[in-house]
Amino acid sequence: MLEHDILIVGGGLAGLSAALNADPKLRTAVVSKVHPLRSHSVAAQGGINAALANNPDGRDDTWEKHAFDTVKGSDYLADQEAVAVLCREAVRAIYELDHWGVPFSRFPDGSIAQRPFGGAGFPRTCYAQDRTGQVILHTLYEQCLRREIPFYEDWLVTTLIVRDGRCEGVIAYDMASGQILPVFARAVVFATGGYGRVFLRTTNAYINLGGGIGMAYQAGVPLKDMEFVQFHPTSLYGKNILITEGARGEGGYLLNSEGRRFMEDYAPKSMELAPRDIVARAIQTEIDLGRGYENGYVLLDLRHLGKEKILKRLPSIREICLNFAGLDPVETPIPIQPAQHYSMGGIDVDPTCASPVAGFFAAGECACVSVHGANRMGGNSLLEAVVFGKIAGASASAYVRGSHLPPPDEAAARAESLNLSERLRKFRDREVGENVFQLFDRLKILMSEKAGIFRTAKNLEDAIEEIHELREAYHRAFIFGPSVRYCQELIVMVEFESMLDISEVILLGALRREETRGSHYRRDFPVRLDDPWLRHTVVTKTKKGPAVGYRPVTLGTYEPKERTY
Amino acid sequence: MAKTFKILRFDPTRDDRPRFQEFVHDPKPTDSILECLKAIRDRQDPSLAFRYSCREAVCGACAMSINGRISLACKTIVRNLEGDPVVIEPLPNLEIQKDLYVDLAPFWKAYRFVEPYLRAEGEPPAQGHRISEERMEKVLPYASCIMCACCYAACPAAARDDRYIGPAALAKLDRFRLDPRDRRPKESLEKVDSPAGVWGCDTVFRCNDVCPKDVRPADGIEALRRALVARKIARLFKRDK
Numbered sequence: 001m002l003e004h005d006i007l008i009v010g011g012g013l014a015g016l017s018a019a020l021n022a023d024p025k026l027r028t029a030v031v032s033k034v035h036p037l038r039s040h041s042v043a044a045q046g047g048i049n050a051a052l053a054n055n056p057d058g059r060d061d062t063w064e065k066h067a068f069d070t071v072k073g074s075d076y077l078a079d080q081e082a083v084a085v086l087c088r089e090a091v092r093a094i095y096e097l098d099h100w101g102v103p104f105s106r107f108p109d110g111s112i113a114q115r116p117f118g119g120a121g122f123p124r125t126c127y128a129q130d131r132t133g134q135v136i137l138h139t140l141y142e143q144c145l146r147r148e149i150p151f152y153e154d155w156l157v158t159t160l161i162v163r164d165g166r167c168e169g170v171i172a173y174d175m176a177s178g179q180i181l182p183v184f185a186r187a188v189v190f191a192t193g194g195y196g197r198v199f200l201r202t203t204n205a206y207i208n209l210g211g212g213i214g215m216a217y218q219a220g221v222p223l224k225d226m227e228f229v230q231f232h233p234t235s236l237y238g239k240n241i242l243i244t245e246g247a248r249g250e251g252g253y254l255l256n257s258e259g260r261r262f263m264e265d266y267a268p269k270s271m272e273l274a275p276r277d278i279v280a281r282a283i284q285t286e287i288d289l290g291r292g293y294e295n296g297y298v299l300l301d302l303r304h305l306g307k308e309k310i311l312k313r314l315p316s317i318r319e320i321c322l323n324f325a326g327l328d329p330v331e332t333p334i335p336i337q338p339a340q341h342y343s344m345g346g347i348d349v350d351p352t353c354a355s356p357v358a359g360f361f362a363a364g365e366c367a368c369v370s371v372h373g374a375n376r377m378g379g380n381s382l383l384e385a386v387v388f389g390k391i392a393g394a395s396a397s398a399y400v401r402g403s404h405l406p407p408p409d410e411a412a413a414r415a416e417s418l419n420l421s422e423r424l425r426k427f428r429d430r431e432v433g434e435n436v437f438q439l440f441d442r443l444k445i446l447m448s449e450k451a452g453i454f455r456t457a458k459n460l461e462d463a464i465e466e467i468h469e470l471r472e473a474y475h476r477a478f479i480f481g482p483s484v485r486y487c488q489e490l491i492v493m494v495e496f497e498s499m500l501d502i503s504e505v506i507l508l509g510a511l512r513r514e515e516t517r518g519s520h521y522r523r524d525f526p527v528r529l530d531d532p533w534l535r536h537t538v539v540t541k542t543k544k545g546p547a548v549g550y551r552p553v554t555l556g557t558y559e560p561k562e563r564t565y
Numbered sequence: 566m567a568k569t570f571k572i573l574r575f576d577p578t579r580d581d582r583p584r585f586q587e588f589v590h591d592p593k594p595t596d597s598i599l600e601c602l603k604a605i606r607d608r609q610d611p612s613l614a615f616r617y618s619c620r621e622a623v624c625g626a627c628a629m630s631i632n633g634r635i636s637l638a639c640k641t642i643v644r645n646l647e648g649d650p651v652v653i654e655p656l657p658n659l660e661i662q663k664d665l666y667v668d669l670a671p672f673w674k675a676y677r678f679v680e681p682y683l684r685a686e687g688e689p690p691a692q693g694h695r696i697s698e699e700r701m702e703k704v705l706p707y708a709s710c711i712m713c714a715c716c717y718a719a720c721p722a723a724a725r726d727d728r729y730i731g732p733a734a735l736a737k738l739d740r741f742r743l744d745p746r747d748r749r750p751k752e753s754l755e756k757v758d759s760p761a762g763v764w765g766c767d768t769v770f771r772c773n774d775v776c777p778k779d780v781r782p783a784d785g786i787e788a789l790r791r792a793l794v795a796r797k798i799a800r801l802f803k804r805d806k
Contacts, residue, residue: 035669037712038618038626052693095693101683101746103701103708110695128708134623135708142682176662205619206603238595241621316709320621323640326595437607481612483576486663489611 001410004029006396007169007185009157009212011036013133013382014364015191016140017389019149023397028149031172031183033156033207033491036141040193040205041385044133045316046246047115047125048386049379050090054107055114058122063087064557065121070380071558073119073275074344074373075518076534077225080556082351082369086380089387094126097386102139103128105313115313116249117378119275119565123249125379130244130316133382152183154486157211158420158494160188160219160360161413167219167359168408171417173494178484180421182413186405187396190216190347190362191389195502199340200448203235203242212366214498216347217505221355222540224368224551225345226502227509228519230376231453232341233279237297239324240339243317245378247302247334248272250313254283255299255333256291262298270565277375277519278565280338284453287337299333306330338453342381344372344519345509348538353392359399363392370536373553374518424479427493433478436493443470443496447503451510456523460511467504474500501541508546509537530560567591568643569650570605572613575661583661586610587650594644598653599627602638602665615665622777625713629665630654635719635775656718672714675730679738679757684749694746707740710780716772722765729765730757732772732782739785742792754793763789 004027008015011032022028030036051061066087071078098104098112104126105113116123128135144151152172159171161182169184192212196204217223233254234243248254254272256262266282267274274282283298292298302310302317307330310318314329321329346368353361353369364385371384427433450463474496479489515529516522535550567589575583588605596604599617606613618624620639627638632652659667716732717723723731738757741747757763763786772782 034616034618034626038616038624040619040624042624042711043619043621095689095691098693099685099689099746101685101741101744103704103744105705106696106698106701108698110697112693129705131623131709134711138708138712139683145677146680146682146684205624207618239621316623323622323642324595324597435607435611437611441607480610483579483612483663485576485578486614486666487612488606488614 001184002181003184005185005400006187006189007031007183008189008191009170010039010191010193010364010366011151012039012041012191012193012364013137013140013385014389014392015189016137016144017386018189018191018363018393018396019144020140020147021390021393023401024147026397026400029152030144030149031152031155031157031170033154035153036151037138038207039137040208041137041382042134043203043205043242044382045130045242045244046117046249047127047132047379048094048136048382049117049120049124049377050094050126050383051087051122051124052091052094052112052114052126054111055123058114058124061122061124063090066090066124068558069120070371070377071373072563073375073377075375075528075563076558076560077373077517077536077553078371079351079369079554080558081554082371084556085351086371086384086387090383093383093386093390097136097139100139100143102136105129115246116273118245118248118273118279119270119377120379125246125249127246130246130314136382136386156491156494157215159416160215161416162219162357162360163409163412165358167357169413171413171420173490175486178487180417182417184408184413186400187359187361189353189392189396190360190366191364191392192366194343194365195499196340198444198447198499198503200444201235201240201337202340203232203240204340209492209495209499210502211495211498213346214495214501216355216360216362217501217541218498219357220541221357221360222348222538223345223505224348224536224538225370225509226343226505226539227513227537228344228374229340229451229506230276230342230344230519231280231338233276233283233338234300234336235339236320236325237335237337241320241324242341243300243320243334243336244314245276247300247314247317250309251305253301254279255301256286257293257298258291262286262291267565274565275375276378280453281521283338293335297335297337300336301333302329303331303333342376344368344370344374344376352395353388354395361392361396363388374520424490424493427477428479430478433476434473436474436477436489436496439470439473439477440492440496440499443499443503451507454521454523455510457511460507464504464507464511467500467507471500505539505546508548509539512548513537534560570601571650571652572664573654574664576663577661592643596643597639598631598641598643598651599638601643602653614663623711625711628656628713628715628718630657635715637713637715637777640777656714658718658724669714671727672717672731672733675717675734676712676737678730679734680749680753681734681737681741683741683744683747685746686748696745700743700745703743704740706780707736707785709778710736711778713777715775715777716782719771719775721769721771722767726765728761730761732786735763735789736780736782736785739788742789751796754789754796757789758793763793
């Protein structure tokens with residue numbers, strides 16, 4: 001029987017931070033469907049925010065100013081006590097990462113360098129060139145090796161085991177053996193990342209299917225604010241590989257087909273460094289009005305930065321452009337278009353990362369505390385993963401230490417594993433049926449077309465209809481391959497159910513929310529309405545389908561105001 | 566233009582030996598080999614198994630052999646490939662788990678051997694470590710290593726002698742040697758003062774050639790050799806005194 005005190009699901013920044021901050025006396029393990037170094041955290045480029053006040057233009061920065069920018073950026077939907085935790089802990093978190101070996105770029109005085117980012121009053125984004133996520137992930141993994149934390153690699157968690165309102169572990173698919181079996185744990189921490197691949201155009205890795213969020217939902221844990229989906233303004237046209245906000249932070253311009261810096265029409269003060277929701281909408285509007293190129297993109301011009309600065313500060317961006325677009329940004333502007341990037345919503349947790357289910361915690365992109373509200377600030381996602389990952393590790397440890405838990409119901413868990421194997425065998429036994437990869441294609445086109453940057457009631461209603469059709473089709477799906485080992489078909493088969501659930505919750509939340517706030521833009525309700533919509537959407541799965549409820553936002557120092565940039 | 570993709574298939578629990586299977590697929594010239602593999606899997610044979618994640622050459626999951634050249638499938642673009650068919654095989658010198666999945670256990674074992682973590686003791690300094698820009702610029706190229714194992718698979722010395730820990734692990738050690746925050750004892754370098762360590766390298770620089778991130782691991786191996794020799798000479802002088 002596989003058994004741990006704390007089982008962390010996901011080996012990205014949040015998961016590894018949780019592992020490193022769990023009580024070392026407890027038996028902690030990390031499960032990941034890929035090797036931890038393949039986690040999507042590697043793709044974060046531009047940086048991580050903390051009010052270190054190292055930048056000569058940012059000497060007056062404080063964590064409170066960081067908190068204000070975050071709350072304003074969130075369109076006031078973030079919970080202000082949680083934001084205070086995020087921003088206050090940021091400084092210590094950065095120095096700890098530095099002490100563990102993260103090779104942050106430096107200023108001439110030897111201090112950690114900081115660059116400007118969108119929507120921020122001061123240059124407070126710490127970075128390692130333009131590969132910040134990669135170096136932090138590698139560093140945390142290295143420290144996990146030092147601590148000899150055990151990993152289950154190539155294991156896909158398929159089910160969260162909840163009995164009598166308490167989490168007892170997970171059911172997992174061991175890809176190497178093909179077995180499906182329970183892994184018991186006194187506390188489970190989900191750090192499973194986002195669901196970007198639910199959309200056609202996304203900056204996310206192929207593996208970001210949202211399984212963790214869906215599994216929590218299926219186990220009865222509520223999801224919060226799922227209608228808030230971040231579209232990053234600048235992804236490489238066609239491939240949708242992220243082109244960091246740091247490119248604009250370093251001084252890059254956005255140009256339409258008339259050669260004009262069109263951001264002056266949308267955010268005259270902040271220009272290219274307005275928050276992401278505003279810049280993404282501006283770009284899409286330019287394209288829709290025929291001021292883009294080929295009906296699909298505008299230009300990000302870095303040429304005036306000069307070769308030296310590009311090579312020093314943005315080497316990966318140059319590498320991405322050379323390799324994937326065949327152009328050199330030193331000489332040619334980069335064709336860019338908005339693409340899904342991040343989920344502000346997620347598993348409903350409080351500022352200690354605890355969910356309503358005892359023993360079940362979540363942190364990072366899969367969770368919604370909420371610190372991002374309706375729109376996340378650039379440079380706050382790595383920070384959230386690190387700070388709340390640590391909190392989740394500590395909370396799970398305290399829970400395990402402080403409770404006398406009865407032994408898990410082993411027989412029931414085994415029955416549940418068998419049940420899943422049986423369900424998957426049914427998919428396999430069919431002679432004909434739907435190809436799950438093709439259903440997947442239909443889903444992501446649907447979500448991009450109907451639940452993208454601009455939304456209307458009609459589109460959202462149509463999309464919900466189509467989700468029901470896809471669900472019907474999914475029940476007719478079948479598995480082609482004979483082998484159960486390293487079966488990616490099986491993974492997609494399991495996760496596709498989550499993708500359908502997530503999509504439905506996004507669409508429902510978006511349809512009900514008859515206002516425009518942050519990333520959620522309703523063409524039929526184009527203004528923010530604090531009465532009644534200054535509240536969180538909370539959706540719970542019931543036998544009769546999703547039940548939509550609402551909860552007040554925790555306000556604080558900063559009163560909701562109109563957002564101007 | 567449609568191309569033939571000759572892909573190695575093997576499930577050691579079911580098949581006697583590996584075999585090639587041919588698929589015809591019509592990619593865009595801008596597609597990557599990873600996109601081709603996904604299209605073939607999604608539309609022709611959902612049982613085809615290969616590792617992937619980021620699709621932008623930063624996670625290191627999709628290293629394989631493409632027309633005999635070891636690289637990342639996501640970074641290899643169709644228009645840059647000559648000839649037809651395109652031959653796709655798993656990384657060489659490693660055990661096949663299924664199709665293009667290989668067992669990287671020897672690679673990770675070698676990596677762990679060098680104690681690949683920064684050793685700083687105590688609490689972080691209140692204002693962070695002060696490190697010069699120049700020093701950090703020396704560390705950063707190594708930090709762009711994504712542990713894809715291309716260098717390890719391409720290394721003739723590692724192919725010949727499975728005790729040799731290979732280029733990535735040695736480069737990682739040099740990365741920590743160069744980092745002023747690292748407090749590992751100086752004699753810990755002697756761990757790699759052996760044929761299984763720095764002296765196992767053939768200095769044919771295959772690792773530098775195949776590295777998809779331009780890390781130049783062989784330069785790290787040479788630097789470690791120089792550091793070890795310098796230590797020996799210093800010790801000789803001490804003995805003379």
